[in-house]
Amino acid sequence: MFWQGRELEDFSSSEWEQLCDGCAKCCLNKLEDEDTEAVVFTRVACRLLDSENCRCTDYDKRHGLVPNCIQVTPAMARSALWLPDSCAYRLVAQGRDLPHWHPLLTGDINSTVAAGESVSGRVLSEEYVHPDGLDEHIITWVSV
Numbered sequence: 001m002f003w004q005g006r007e008l009e010d011f012s013s014s015e016w017e018q019l020c021d022g023c024a025k026c027c028l029n030k031l032e033d034e035d036t037e038a039v040v041f042t043r044v045a046c047r048l049l050d051s052e053n054c055r056c057t058d059y060d061k062r063h064g065l066v067p068n069c070i071q072v073t074p075a076m077a078r079s080a081l082w083l084p085d086s087c088a089y090r091l092v093a094q095g096r097d098l099p100h101w102h103p104l105l106t107g108d109i110n111s112t113v114a115a116g117e118s119v120s121g122r123v124l125s126e127e128y129v130h131p132d133g134l135d136e137h138i139i140t141w142v143s144v
């Protein structure tokens with residue numbers, strides 16, 4: 001299992017990509033408290049997200065189309081407390097096991113959605129929500 005017992009910086013780009021479980025939780029709009037800097041998620045998804053199968057509809061051009069699209073880095077995996085507890089990058093950074101539904105363990109790229117561990121069916125597109133109304137859609141994750 002290539003993700004165990006290694007420094008995050010030693011992963012190849014292909015290995016790093018495979019580590020993502022495809023939950024799409026990081027594709028949701030977030031709000032930050034100006035005073036405390038605490039970050040909360042909303043159920044409002046990026047306009048490029050296919051919210052049923054949790055795929056980015058323009059993955060190759062995503063950073064040009066969505067400037068705040070997140071590229072998780074090793075440093076972020078270690079320190080970004082706002083990443084969901086279930087995020088595979090966080091788990092590996094903490095030396096924890098991947099959950100049994102992770103595609104790297106199931107061999108099925110759709111297993112995160114099938115296990116009910118993604119945002120599939122639970123979100124709405126930002127195309128339908130005014131930015132000033134994001135705070136009406138704040139959610140919390142259930143920890144793994």
Ligand code: SF4
Nearest residue numbers: 020021023024026087
């Ligand atoms: S939260 Fe983590 S595991 Fe889930 S899609 Fe984002 S980067 Fe991938």
Ligand code: SF4
Nearest residue numbers: 027046049056062069
């Ligand atoms: S551009 Fe694609 S990968 Fe980036 S946040 Fe939007 S849906 Fe997710």
